[in-house]
Amino acid sequence: MSPRGQEQNEQMRTEATEKIFMAALKMFAMYGYHGTSMKQIARQSGLSYGLVYHYFPSKEAVFRHIVDTSLDNSIQATRMILEKPGDAWEKIADLSSFLVKETLNGDSFLYFLLILHAMVQGKSIPGFLAHLTGKIEAYYQVLSPVIAQAQQDGVALPGDPYVLAAAYFSFVQGLALLQIQDSGIEQHITPNLLMNVLRASK
Amino acid sequence: MSPRGQEQNEQMRTEATEKIFMAALKMFAMYGYHGTSMKQIARQSGLSYGLVYHYFPSKEAVFRHIVDTSLDNSIQATRMILEKPGDAWEKIADLSSFLVKETLNGDSFLYFLLILHAMVQGKSIPGFLAHLTGKIEAYYQVLSPVIAQAQQDGVALPGDPYVLAAAYFSFVQGLALLQIQDSGIEQHITPNLLMNVLRASK
DNA sequence: GTCTATACACTGATAGAC
DNA sequence: GTCTATCAGTGTATAGAC
Numbered sequence: 012m013s014p015r016g017q018e019q020n021e022q023m024r025t026e027a028t029e030k031i032f033m034a035a036l037k038m039f040a041m042y043g044y045h046g047t048s049m050k051q052i053a054r055q056s057g058l059s060y061g062l063v064y065h066y067f068p069s070k071e072a073v074f075r076h077i078v079d080t081s082l083d084n085s086i087q088a089t090r091m092i093l094e095k096p097g098d099a100w101e102k103i104a105d106l107s108s109f110l111v112k113e114t115l116n117g118d119s120f121l122y123f124l125l126i127l128h129a130m131v132q133g134k135s136i137p138g139f140l141a142h143l144t145g146k147i148e149a150y151y152q153v154l155s156p157v158i159a160q161a162q163q164d165g166v167a168l169p170g171d172p173y174v175l176a177a178a179y180f181s182f183v184q185g186l187a188l189l190q191i192q193d194s195g196i197e198q199h200i201t202p203n204l205l206m207n208v209l210r211a212s213k
Numbered sequence: 214m215s216p217r218g219q220e221q222n223e224q225m226r227t228e229a230t231e232k233i234f235m236a237a238l239k240m241f242a243m244y245g246y247h248g249t250s251m252k253q254i255a256r257q258s259g260l261s262y263g264l265v266y267h268y269f270p271s272k273e274a275v276f277r278h279i280v281d282t283s284l285d286n287s288i289q290a291t292r293m294i295l296e297k298p299g300d301a302w303e304k305i306a307d308l309s310s311f312l313v314k315e316t317l318n319g320d321s322f323l324y325f326l327l328i329l330h331a332m333v334q335g336k337s338i339p340g341f342l343a344h345l346t347g348k349i350e351a352y353y354q355v356l357s358p359v360i361a362q363a364q365q366d367g368v369a370l371p372g373d374p375y376v377l378a379a380a381y382f383s384f385v386q387g388l389a390l391l392q393i394q395d396s397g398i399e400q401h402i403t404p405n406l407l408m409n410v411l412r413a414s415k
Numbered sequence: 416g417t418c419t420a421t422a423c424a425c426t427g428a429t430a431g432a433c
Numbered sequence: 434g435t436c437t438a439t440c441a442g443t444g445t446a447t448a449g450a451c
Contacts (some may be wrong), residue, residue: 059417060417061417061418062418065416
């Protein structure tokens, strides 16, 4: 049999995939699917070109994996914030704070940038956009019941909670676009401004 | 000299460039810069491959021209709406109505899709993002004085009008993203929802 | 598991006939 | 002005040595 233990083998495997994941996330988030080459990913990861193809069958498979994982992580983080105790509007305030501070300026900014690229370029990858849209709708469904509660409390706008959730996340994506421009304006975006999309008029 | 009259020559020229423009707009708006090839543009325009290069020196030149023209048209349309008589909040209502109805669902939807691609892929075209950001800031400057007036009227949120203008247009771009998903939600977005980003709390 | 070398299709751009 | 043919470079993916 192999002189390497099974667990050591496993470790090499996960280490390599982790390196590929981080490199691909960075490159795809910055330059998009068509703007990134497998050569760039290999170089960024520090591994050889062929090794990337040892772990992933194609460039598209890498992209799908990165996008799926990023979305799942984002949804999970959102779900945890909304599941904490407190009234509906407080939860929305917490989420908005998280999104503006942590996500738009912090480390997980790459996630939102990646989703941006995925949505915009989804049409050119057959079957991808439908898959992506399904995942994003799961996002809406996490937020909409909280919005419905806030409506009952009289603090959120009337209207279909699902539509409002979609509008809210659209605004978040729009703010990620603002971040790309790097004009300094994004520093002045407050959680309050984001919450305004959902706030009742009077 | 040439058997063709000068004006006839001119007409062929403008006809061809117009065809290239429309084809490139459609392709770039749908598939982005890196996702579109010159072959596709030529095919879509109905002209030959070589002729595209007769009118434009490079793919990048085509892209820059399309993006610049689209942005200029959008800014011009916005300026015209905001210059009409009426109080500040009415102007914002008119603009929001225009953006939601005409732009996000109408023909000029391609413009916003194109800008989306341009911003997201701008990093991979040297010097392009800075140029683009400059143009978009002109956009903000058209809207911000109207917001300032609405603040004096007590109907708009307090805060830097320029930042609010940036947030407003970010939301519009976010809604264009929603349109890409084609889930039907975008049909339920109202001008009122868009205006909510700027509306005073109470 | 890791690497280098290579096959093969496609892309941007050019040349040159008409 | 319009077209086809072609070049040089790059991209994805694979083969095969270690």
